[in-house]
Amino acid sequence: MGVLKISRLIVFFAALSLLSINESVGQIRYFRTPAISLKPDTTLAFIAASQDSIANDTLFQIRSKEGYPTAYFRKIKTSVCFDNKCRLLKVNLYWNSTGRYLGFELPKGEFLSKAEHKPFKPAEYERMSELLADPLSPLATLSYAELAPQVKPVDKGNEVDGVTSATAKNVLAYVVEGAAYTTYKMWHVVYGPTQEDVVHLTEKSVSPAFILMILNSPDLTDKIWALNHIRGFVPLTPELQQALFAFISPTDYNLAERAINALSADDLRASAIQRLLFAKFSESNYALKKRIISKFSEATILDAGVKKAFAEQLTSLNSELVSNVLDLFRKNKVADSETCRMVAQLLGNTNQLIAQKAFAYLKSTPVSDTLIEKQMKDYNLKK
Known part of the structure; x- marks a missing residue:
């Protein structure tokens, strides 16, 4: 229509x-x-x-x-x-x-x-x-x-x-x-x-305060409707931000996914938003972790603290999530020695798929570090 x-x-x-x-x-x-x-x-x-x-x-x-x-x-x-x-x-x-x-x-x-x-x-x-x-x-x-x-x-x-x-x-x-x-x-x-x-008429009246009221509805579909009408409709006020992040929880994937989706690229320019989102990553299940990494790929610049936190989590992630994080690093041209050394730790992983992904990342990254070079050489000899 x-x-x-x-x-x-x-x-x-x-x-x-x-x-x-x-x-x-x-x-x-x-x-x-x-x-x-x-x-x-x-x-x-x-x-x-x-x-x-x-x-x-x-x-x-x-x-x-x-x-x-x-x-x-x-x-x-x-x-x-x-x-x-x-x-x-x-x-x-x-x-x-x-x-x-x-x-x-x-x-x-x-x-x-x-x-x-x-x-x-x-x-x-x-x-x-x-x-x-x-x-x-x-x-x-x-x-x-x-x-x-x-x-x-x-x-x-x-x-x-x-x-x-x-x-x-x-x-x-x-x-x-x-x-x-x-x-x-x-x-x-x-x-x-x-x-x-009805929806078109309501869209003409949406505001942060109105969306907050709909988010308090006892009906799940109302909550999802409200989450779908944040990005592109209303600014993310502090009150709305607090309510939105409260929905990012493994207890209800549909609400969590919609809440993550409600964050725009402009919202992700704020380091505070990125850090709040990563805090949710640590307490999320596999499906939500994957969605959160995908959302971070929309950010124009990855916050330094978030980058370090992702790198520190690499050894505890499965192969697909490792691949997703490395893709995120690749998009943001992450090549500092500190991060790459954490990636290099994966070269000794018992999961060969993870080790291969780490090696491929380091090989394509212009980093000059003698320790990393030695670890890559040792990995090549073991293959």
């Missing part, structure tokens, strides 16, 4: 409580944990460029008193057709500021129904909300016609969609039974173009 083109329509006070998760005053609401728990203050209405099958193209943005986007919603009014009948679906769908599904709300007096217009039970509303919260649902790849067994219509002149109301067995796990078409329609609105519009 291209750049979202929007126009502001109206501003009014929001009277909606985003924490409602039950039925009250005849209105049915089911909501999940919000990314930001701030009291709603105003609501802005936008017309989005994205197109889908819903006639109403207005996307509402709920803002806090501080001006942060806390949620979005659309008033959905569309037809759900099955069993040669079409029924009107009226529901308000909500998204978090990160684009994650937040919940749904039915207009006062409205209810969701199954086949034969049987109203949903509370457990079925809860199941619907659970299903809508799954961004990886197989509904993404199913067509509308695949929701039920195909049959030949009795009256071709009265055909609507050519399927029965019975749900195909292979999709029962992904829909509310008896309401497969409603589930399908709502899921595809949640994860359709509107989700991209």
Whole structure:
């Protein structure tokens, strides 16, 4: 999708409580944990460029008193057709500021129904909300016609969609039974173009303070979204830096990898950042160590203290990590005697692959040191 083109329509006070998760005053609401728990203050209405099958193209943005986007919603009014009948679906769908599904709300007096217009039970509303919260649902790849067994219509002149109301067995796990078409329609609105519009609108409001709030969300996908919106979006303030480095831990690789990725080449110009990152190297597992070395390769200059610390770790690393560190040294044209002597210690390693990598590095490095030259000569004689 291209750049979202929007126009502001109206501003009014929001009277909606985003924490409602039950039925009250005849209105049915089911909501999940919000990314930001701030009291709603105003609501802005936008017309989005994205197109889908819903006639109403207005996307509402709920803002806090501080001006942060806390949620979005659309008033959905569309037809759900099955069993040669079409029924009107009226529901308000909500998204978090990160684009994650937040919940749904039915207009006062409205209810969701199954086949034969049987109203949903509370457990079925809860199941619907659970299903809508799954961004990886197989509904993404199913067509509308695949929701039920195909049959030949009795009256071709009265055909609507050519399927029965019975749900195909292979999709029962992904829909509310008896309401497969409603589930399908709502899921595809949640994860359709509107989700991209939500993200584009939020990106216009990101700030270090806003990202910090999203990082405190209990939801993993919100945290990852926030980490993905640091580099290139907001400056790395001291508070944000502290929060970011707290995620670099072997306890959760996905968060750690995203936190490392959030550091830019400009950030790595600071020796303090490089040293903090190396401190994480020492306490990381193999996968994270590899990722951290790769991140250091983005630095224009390798800090002297970090260079020495990497060299001191060489004898404790496996062959692949040794190779990665030597590649890092090669990129930074490391040729001082102190570092090269530490590399030369690897020539006596029992792992011949490590010894070979060390020899290849020293051979290609213009260093003049009699001790290193002797060690290289001895290594050659043993081959």
